[in-house]
Amino acid sequence: MASAQIELLSRPADKSASIDYAVAFLNARFSSFDQLQHGNALDDALKESQQKAERLQAQLLESQAFVNDLVRDTKAKATERLSSAQELALLRHSVADEILSLSEELSSANVSEMRPTLLEEIETMHRNIKELESVKGYVQVVQSALTLSERVVNAVKSLDTSLLISESSLSDYKALQSLTSTIQGACSQADDGTGQGVFLPVFLNNILDKTWLLLKETLSDSLIAASEQLQWPMPVDYAAASEDNRSKFQHAFINLTTLQSLGDKLHKDQKQHEHKPTDGLYPLQALIRPVAQRFKYHFEGSRQTNRLDKPEWYFAHILNLTHEHRRFMDNVVQRLLHNSPFEALNAWREFTRLLLPIVSRKLRRSVPSILTNPPLLAHTVYQCLAFDDALRDAGFSFVGTSAQTTSSKPEDWEGCSEIILGNKEWFESWLAGEQKFTEAQYETIISSPDAWTIVNDEGEQLGQDNELRPTISARRIKVLVEQVTDRYKVLPQFLHKTRFLIGVQVPILELYHTRISESLDAFEALSSYFVRAVPGALSGQSSSADSKRATAGTEGSSRLIKGYVSAKWTAVVMSNWGEDIFFLELWHSICERAALRSRVREVDALPDPSVVRDEGTIFDELVKQYNALAERAETMLVKQICGEVESDLKAHLFKPPATTPGTGEVILSQTLLAPIARLSAHLTLVHQSLPTNTTTNLYRQIASHISNHILQRQVLYQGRGRMTSQEGKNVLDEARLWVETSRMALGGSVRRVEGPWEKLVDSGKLLSLDGEAFAKAVRISTMGSEAEYQTFCGDLGLSSTSREEATDVLKVREDYPK
Structure with missing residues (x-):
């Protein structure tokens, strides 16, 4: 029984609980008042309860006596056990002190002057024995490995020259390989608790690799000795060699291929084996050794052939080797491979591939020394690309x-140039040098005294615009850009080609565009025909007399023509470049690759590849800009010529017509000679400088503008009834003079020279009519039918004047009916 329960039972009775119990008992026993009135039910219940209470009281007294006895016995036992526990505690402390004393007596570490105890000496000896046993096992394993290695090497060295190496010759090597695998497996399961690996497997793997290398070197030495009898590494005349020398060479060659074949089988499951199949064919590796020694002697020592400025020497040396030994590789080595497990290999390609590390090593050593010399670096890159x-x-x-891999393609070889181009620092150095060189060439071209002279030869062929003759600067810019293209079109990767396009070519074309645009800006600022009136500006402040002379007359037109020719010719050239297969492939690659698109998208002078994709060409944006520049120059030329002719016409148009005294005939004024001469000079210059189609276009714009100006100023602005028939005849004569002047200036290169002047000529014909003919013209233009007007025009020779225009012209005559 728990102490809590004992305590609960020991408590005195609860009076309230007793009352509650009595009430509940009565309620349960007597459910109604009538039950109480029935007999002595209440007295009986009381007697029954009293009897029960007496029984419980007797049980309580009995329990109380039992509890008292039990408590007394428990106290006695507790006292006895407490005494026993105290005695045991004292005994424990005594035993602990005794153990401590004995342990101090067994160890000498706590007492510096005390000698080691016998137990300590025995334990030390046991540890030493275990360590010596471990060392012994370690040494025995190493000794076994070295013994096997030495035996297999000696077995191969002592192999009779008439015998071929076989799998049985490598039995000791297989045993060494098995020993290494066993030890490695055992050590992989061992854990020293430090997390560090056991060195023994690594050491055995090194022995295994060195053993195989010794086997390879042993047979390689035999092959080299045999090849030297054939005059290797000089070109080999195999047919002229003795039968014995050829037999030795073949035997040594086959031994090496057999060794490599056996090695591929033995090392098939060894992923960490350092001699991989991609290292090359063993016999050819051996034949490369004398070649590499000669290369090192000539190009890595102190001889005169080792020059940084002559990379073509060692490139040519390697190329010569590939050519000189190709016949030997194709006819001799390839035949030996056909009877070996390596019959799929191409002997000459494998030999050439094994020569490439020699070049790669030379490049890696020499390029860092020439990074500060851009011309020499560029020369080395071009020689490497040519190689x-x-x-x-x-x-x-x-x-x-x-x-070769299963997916190898001929184009997978990136070339030795990738050593330079694939190094970001080296490539950036080369690209920066090319940029500086090209910019210097551009400055030389632009600053040349004859830069803007139009060439006189007819050697340029540009399709439909083959008559367009460029300026010297435009032609030289074309040559410069094409030289850059020739330099980078041989690069193997499109990324490098794109970098050259963006970093070298496009900036030159942008600079040239800016130069032409600035020339036109300067012309507009200096020419009086383009300067706009500014309120408050002082007269004569816009340009000096020299500036006016430079922009006036044929000299000014010549400047505009040169700007037009330079821009238009360059645009045509770029259009042709864009259709070239090289630039089409480059543009296609840019559109297909996100990395290239992101680079091109940042260049405003190139189209956005994410928008145009494969449509158009790579130079479309630049062509558009140059064509816009050419159109601007063309518009300025038309405005310049028209402005000068109109300026000279002022004196003629606002001067009263001269008449012959006494006759009243109007004669041609001398003031007309200046504008006609001006137009003739300009048209002659245009005809001599530009192709026929451009000349025709410019002439029609110029003549139409001047013709309309004369028609408005000389005829229509006169007002109604202000001109006589004789003055009308003078207008006709002057119009025909303009036409004839234009025809002579253009030299017959433009068809229908009279076209732009037709309205002016028609007006002169109408104004020169007399009497009945004039009255008929007035009647038909105002009241006649359309058919009558067309017949009248045909009879009179009118070609481009409408009925309304004819009426307006006729109203100028003084005899027009009111």
Whole structure:
């Protein structure tokens, strides 16, 4: 029984609980008042309760006596056990002190002057024995590995020259390989708790690799010795060699291929084996060694052939080797490979591939020394690209070599140039040098005294505009940009080509566009025909006399023509470039690759590839800009010529017509000679400088403007009834003079020279009519039918004047009916 329960039962009775119990008992026993009145029910219940209470009281006294006895016995036992526990505690402390004393006696570490105890000496000896046993096992494993390695190497060295190496010759190597695998497996399960690996497997793997390398070197030495009898590394005349020398060479060659074949089988499951199939064919690796030694002697030592400024020497040396030994590789080595497990290899390509590390090593050593010399760096890059192209043209690729993969393609070989181009720092240095050189060439072209002279030769062929002759600067810019194209079109990757396009070519074309645009801006600022009136500006402040002379007359027109020719010719050239297969492929690649699109999208002078995709060409945006510049120059030329002719016409148009005294005939004024001469000079210059189609277009704009100006000023602005028939005849004569002047200035290069002047000539014909003819013209133009008017025009020779225009012209005559 729990103490809490004992405590609960020991408490005195609760009076309120007793009352509640009595009430509940009565309620349960007597459910109504009638039950109380029935007999002695209440007295009986009381007696029953009293009897029950007496029984419970007797049980209580009995329980109380039992509890008292139990408490007394429990106290006695507790006292006894407490005493026993105290005695045990004292005994524990005594035993602990005794153990401590004994342990101090067993160890000498706590007492510096005390000698080691016998137990300590025995334990130390046991540890030493275990360590020595471990070392012994370690040394025995190493000794076994070294013994196996030495035996297999000696077995191969002592192999009879008439015998071929076989799998049985490598039995000790297989045993060494098995030992290494066993130890490695055992050590992989061991854990020293430090997290560090056991060195023994690594050491055994090194022995295994060195053993294989010794086997390879042993057989390679035999092959090199045999090849030297054939005059290797000089070109080999195999047919002229003795039978014995050829037999030794073949035997040594086959031994090496057999060794490599056995090695591929033995190392098939060893992923960490350092000699991989991509290292190359063993016999050809051996033949490369003398070649590499000669290369090192000539191009990596102190000889005169080792020059940084002559990279073409060592490139040519390697190319010569590939050419000189190709016949030997194709006819001899390839035949030996056909009878070996490596019959799929192409001997010449494999030999050439093994020569490439020599060039790569030379480039990696020499390029850092020439990064500060842009011309020499560029020369090295171009020679390297030429070297790669020469090998590709000779038929070299990774297909048919030990570097071939299942998906290899001939174009997978990036070339030795990738050593430079793939290095970001080196490529940026080269690109910066090319930019500076090209910009210097551009400045030389622009600053040349004859930069804006139009060439006189007819050697340029530009399709439909083949008559357009460029300025010297435009032609030189074309040559400069094409030279840049020739330099970078051989680059193997489109990323590098795009960098050249954006960083070198486009800036030159943008600079030239800006130069022409600035020339036109300057012309507009200096020419009086383009300067707008500014309120408050002082007269004569816009330009000096020299500036006016430079922009006036044929000299000013010549400047505009040169600007037009430079822009238009360059636009045509760029259109042709855009259709070139090289730029079409480059543009297609840019549209297909997100990395290239992001670069081109940042250049305003190039189209947005994300918008146009494959439509158009790469130079469309620049062509558009240059064409806009040419149109601007053309508009300025028309405005300049028209402005000068109109300026000279002022004296003629606002001067009363001269008449012959006594006759009243109007004669041609001398003031007309200046504008006619001006127009003739300009048209002659245009005809001599520009092609026929451009000349025709410009002439029609100029003549139409001047013709309309004369018609308005000389005829229509006169007012109604202000001109006589004789003055009308003078207008006709002057109009015909303008036409004839234009025809002579253009030299017959433009058809229908009279076209732009037709309205003026028609007006002169109408105004020159007399009497009945004039009255008929007035009647038909005002009251006649359309058919009558057309018949009248045909009879009179009118070609481009409407009925309303004819009426307006006729009203100028003084005899027009009112």
